Amino acid sequence: MDALKQELKENIIEQLNLEDMSPDDIANDDMLFGDGLGLDSIDALELIVMLDKSYGIKLTDPKEGRAIFESINTMAAYITEHRTK
Amino acid sequence: MSNTDYYIKSYCSIKNQRVSLNGSILFKDESKSYIDFIKATYKNQNVKYPKFFKMDNLSKLAFLAADVLLKNEELNTESENNIAIVFSNSASSLDTDRKHQESIQNKESYYPSPAVFVYTLPNICIGEISIKYKLYSENSFFIFDNFNADHLFTYSNSLLSSNKADAILCGWVEFDKEDNYEAFLYLVSDKGNIKHTKQNITTLYNT
Numbered sequence: 587m588d589a590l591k592q593e594l595k596e597n598i599i600e601q602l603n604l605e606d607m608s609p610d611d612i613a614n615d616d617m618l619f620g621d622g623l624g625l626d627s628i629d630a631l632e633l634i635v636m637l638d639k640s641y642g643i644k645l646t647d648p649k650e651g652r653a654i655f656e657s658i659n660t661m662a663a664y665i666t667e668h669r670t671k
Numbered sequence: 672m673s674n675t676d677y678y679i680k681s682y683c684s685i686k687n688q689r690v691s692l693n694g695s696i697l698f699k700d701e702s703k704s705y706i707d708f709i710k711a712t713y714k715n716q717n718v719k720y721p722k723f724f725k726m727d728n729l730s731k732l733a734f735l736a737a738d739v740l741l742k743n744e745e746l747n748t749e750s751e752n753n754i755a756i757v758f759s760n761s762a763s764s765l766d767t768d769r770k771h772q773e774s775i776q777n778k779e780s781y782y783p784s785p786a787v788f789v790y791t792l793p794n795i796c797i798g799e800i801s802i803k804y805k806l807y808s809e810n811s812f813f814i815f816d817n818f819n820a821d822h823l824f825t826y827s828n829s830l831l832s833s834n835k836a837d838a839i840l841c842g843w844v845e846f847d848k849e850d851n852y853e854a855f856l857y858l859v860s861d862k863g864n865i866k867h868t869k870q871n872i873t874t875l876y877n878t
Contacts, residue, residue, distance in 0.1 A: 602786075605724040628725075631785035639782045 642670030678863025685854040727767040727790035733844040736854035737800040751807040755836035759813040762847035808836045820872040
């Protein structure tokens with residue numbers, strides 16, 4: 587699980603072009619949206635694509651994303667349970 | 672007010688790894704790639720706008736050229752500014768269009784990026800500038816084969832003389848592959864030292 591969390595942080599930084607940010611800057615329980623990393627709605631769509639591309643998880647209802655993308659912890663837990671690759 | 676009462680208040684050029692304002696070089700960089708150069712320019716100009724890094728190449732270029740000009744205008748970004756934007760180029764958003772096309776080329780690996788897709792229109796760069804500086808006025812993005820001083824002159828004068836805007840941020844912003852980038856933006860208003868004429872626009876563009 588720790589390796590997955592590290593991988594997620596690296597992927598998020600790369601995919602969402604979070605310049606001058608390193609994995610160490612993101613705590614596992616940091617809010618990804620709102621007051622946390624300040625991600626926006628386009629970032630949310632990018633995360634949905636990332637789940638599909640990297641882990642074979644297709645979110646059919648974007649509203650599910652709200653809980654899944656709350657933090658690195660929630661993302662890692664969801665991916666561990668649902669990944670197909 | 673007649674056409675001759677308008678002036679080019681300031682102008683900015685970004686090309687050949689150089690940024691200049693009103694004819695003076697502000698910054699030059701020996702970076703070989705556009706990506707390195709534009710990032711170095713962002714840091715040199717102390718922009719501090721993280722969304723910059725999410726923009727496509729065309730928007731980064733337009734945004735920085737506009738920033739060089741507008742930060743000297745001391746605009747109140749807490750309220751609306753009546754500055755219109757009239758941009759032009761020849762490649763439209765082709766650089767980003769290609770990236771999007773590549774991402775949907777292979778049906779076995781069909782993962783279009785929303786962040787890329789939203790930039791598959793050239794006028795998105797106008798939106799980026801408008802958001803940062805709260806420019807709430809007319810805006811247009813024209814596609815021409817080459818720089819068209821005639822059209823920019825006529826269109827800007829029309830906007831000003833019909834009181835659609837207090838000033839016009841206009842010019843040419845082009846990005847098509849790594850080695851073909853160029854921004855030439857200028858501000859037109861009823862204040863300034865350089866008369867707003869087709870000849871002066873052309874001369875400044877070719878400087």
